[in-house]
Amino acid sequence: MNEIPNCPSCxxxxxxxxxxxxxxxxxAHEFNPESVTADATPDVPRDSNGAELADGDAVTVIKDLKVKGSSMV
Ligand SMILES: [Zn+2]
Structure with a gap:
């Protein structure tokens, strides 16, 4: 027996x-069950150089590109 997920909209x-x-x-919302069950794959940031940051150094912050969960309207 197949379990049908509830409507993600209402x-x-x-x-x-x-x-x-x-x-x-x-x-009247149509949805794909695969889009509801979002993959929770952690995004591991890579650091090319393991240099330590000293106090006072200018730090460039690289924003993570976060994959938002499916938010279909
Ligand atoms: Zn609905």
Whole structure:
């Protein structure tokens, strides 16, 4: 028996499988179950040089490119 996830948009429980996508009849939202179950792959930042930073040194902050979880509208 297949478990159908609730609608990620309205949390409705009346979702059904429509061949390739799950469909929510409550808000007409269609979603892919794979997009709901986001991969939690940690992004490990690499440091090319292991130089220690001394106090007072100018530090360049490189922002991480964070992959947001699926936020389909
Ligand atoms: Zn819905």
């Amino acid at each position: 949390k409705g429980e009346n979702t059904y499988f429509d061949g390739s996508l799950y469909v929510c009849p409550d808000c």
